């Protein structure tokens with residue numbers, strides 16, 4: 001037994017490789033992972049005992065261990081409806097520690113694979129030697145390339161079933177070279193003939209394949225060089241947390257995601273573009289003379305500059321891009337599709353900003369690699385679109401930097417992660433769409449009209465009483481001498497929104513347009529009354545965000561479905577019930593009531609007069625209109 | 629110190645990742661807390677927190693959910709170490725459980741653990757209004773943990789909703805939550821047991837002496853060695869403690885934690901034994917590798 005200090009030194013100098021294992025069902029993925037764990041002795045006794053037991057019971061491998069059973073935990077959980085994206089497993093050899101991401105290759109394969117690939121430096125793609133390159137192989141390879149993995153090793157598995165034929169192997173190798181050429185893969189590819197079942201060419205060179213002279217799978221994984229490029233890249237350190245340990249210590253804590261930093265280096269903090277120099281770099285063990293990509297450090301600067309969480313420290317010679325508009329490839333990860341015009345939260349580096357999705361340029365057919373016209377992106381689909389951000393942020397194209405070029409999209413209401421994005425490039429038209437600063441502004445106009453503009457947004461089911469109340473509120477405001485305008489769902493649908501139907505996507509666009517029109521009218525100084533079913537919370541949120549605090553009042557006409565249906569003033573519920581009207585709110589399209597409206601009106605207990613009084617009262621209370 | 633070799637070791641990368649996760653929580657959470665169980669994983673987690681925020685102190689307190697049945701050595705460590713480090717420590721005991729006299733002997737490990745640990749933790753989090761709690765769990769502990777997220781979301785009732793867990797991509801953690809929801813965060817997710825020991829060794833992190841072998845009074849029950857740590861121990865008829873040279877691989881409530889016979893009197897010895905067992909039969913791991921709870925489960929499944 002070696003001395004502990006030697007052992008420790010050996011372990012300390014081990015590097016880490018994170019890799020992704022891809023294969024379709026029955027290619028032998030579980031068997032190969034199980035084999036790697038077993039042969040590197042990463043299994044604990046309880047796991048081994050369970051495996052022996054399970055193997056005996058399953059009787060699949062004639063008394064031999066069935067490694068595939070090791071990862072079967074996932075199948076059971078899938079049946080229980082638990083979402084499993086990726087399982088991570090560990091093993092170690094003398095030189096390296098490995099974390100393998102195992103993404104179940106079923107329905108959710110795109111989402112799962114993208115998740116696993118986002119942190120992997122290398123991918124193992126399994127091909128069944130009998131089946132050769134399949135549709136799945138192409139898909140997996142495309143996703144691996146898309147996610148910027150530069151090292152791909154193809155394990156041509158089940159070589160035992162083709163008599164370890166070198167011709168068959170060469171044939172698959174050629175077919176695979178074509179796949180990679182077609183997707184313009186710029187990295188490095190290695191093909192290895194293996195049998196996961198018998199361990200051929202996994203750890204040990206096999207006598208069965210005398211014609212094969214390349215590396216064993218493990219030899220390849222131990223040797224593949226993955227880290228050097230990050231350190232040679234331009235410096236990027238997104239600031240995570242500002243450390244104010246004492247009055248004379250102000251440090252910027254974060255992980256260096258690319259390049260190397262040393263005290264004395266000149267830096268710029270994007271997007272603010274303030275400059276300074278590195279004074280100290282505090283690492284986990286104290287001050288460092290040099291820090292490299294991958295380290296989590298705290299940097300102090302020689303000047304008091306204005307920077308905070310979300311800013312990116314870089315060198316002035318090679319700064320990141322700063323923009324509020326960009327084009328990106330998006331992988332959709334949620335059952336609710338991505339709709340154009342919808343506003344999401346974008347988490348990029350250490351910043352969170354609002355991001356509005358403009359119309360999709362195209363979506364990608366992962367099999368043919370063709371661009372397909374589309375208006376929405378469904379779960380597991382990949383598309384290209386522009387995004388407009390609520391403020392400028394610092395980033396790089398994904399192909400330059402996988403950390404500063406990646407983002408996730410978050411639903412504002414559910415907080416779920418709904419999409420993953422890879423930045424292609426910044427759009428330079430930022431300046432063009434900036435609002436012109438004009439001297440006659442909103443304040444000037446409202447002064448001329450002697451009133452405070454605001455938006456009353458009435459939402460509720462069809463037949464809830466929106467139009468009645470809206471009309472009466474407008475009449476009362478008009479009587480008092482206010483300048484008003486009423487936007488009514490039915491009327492607007494006859495003109496401005498004539499081209500829109502009642503699908504979810506069209507409903508989003510319907511509301512977006514009305515919200516924008518209201519904003520223009522508010523700018524004109526008017527009191528705007530909007531009377532729209534507006535069934536989705538997120539669209540009402542989107543509308544609300546167009547206005548300043550206090551200018552937007554959500555009025556919830558809270559009439560139960562049964563009552564509205566009973567009233568059925570326009571006979572629409574009857575039609576919807578009998579199937580003549582599709583996507584009818586409350587019947588076969590959801591209505592999401594407001595959580596916290598400024599005004600709630602209960603039309604079952606209040607008269608129309610009382611409701612109108614309540615709305616006017618709320619305006620008076622907020623000093624939006626004088627008491628009448 | 630500097631990085632002349634342009635490569636980080638895997639321990640350095642794990643360390644950096646854990647620090648990144650902790651800082652993320654410090655920046656995003658309203659009121660974070662670190663669960664401190666006094667074991668080796670907690671020891672590493674606490675040490676990493678000291679490094680992550682140096683020269684400042686970690687911007688969150690430690691919370692020990694005390695079942696009142698921990699080893700005496702653990703209490704000694706708990707009452708000393710956080711103070712020395714200048715970190716706040718909160719201790720929570722489920723007083724209702726104490727009043728009802730819940731204990732591992734009369735109620736069995738399941739009830740005891742549920743009342744004094746699981747329920748107590750929920751009560752403690754509610755009482756203080758903590759929205760994010762760091763835990764020391766690792767993915768290598770059990771095969772079912774392999775797919776656990778680093779940020780694990782809980783409903784306002786502290787339930788784990790399997791459908792409401794988020795994919796984790798790149799280094800981008802989505803820590804947004806609704807009012808009342810909370811998050812358990814596991815900064816050591818990607819560490820293995822060996823990594824933990826190597827880190828403790830390399831950084832001379834203080835650990836409870838029970839991890840090292842010494843002569844201790846134990847009784848053997850169903851093949852498990854239980855240490856008699858105080859006079860609350862209930863002996864079965866004819867049962868007597870015997871001195872044996874043992875150490876512990878994990879630490880929990882003393883009547884529920886199995887010891888292993890060992891000669892490893894120092895850390896080097898522990899690591900050596902670990903590596904040895906890894907490369908041979910791994911006997912003795914069955915009991916002590918896992919937590920007391922899964923030991924129980926295994927018992928029920930007929931492993932013992």
Ligand SMILES: Nc1nc2c(ncn2[C@@H]2O[C@H](COP(=O)(O)OP(=O)(O)O)[C@@H](O)[C@H]2O)c(=O)[nH]1
Nearest residue numbers: 024025026027028029030031068158195196197
């Ligand atoms: N003959 C042969 N069969 C294999 C090999 N690798 C896996 N298999 C078998 O292929 C089947 C599917 O394997 P499994 O690992 O479960 O595939 P997964 O769905 O990709 O995880 C099982 O019956 C395995 O025993 C191999 O190298 N040779």
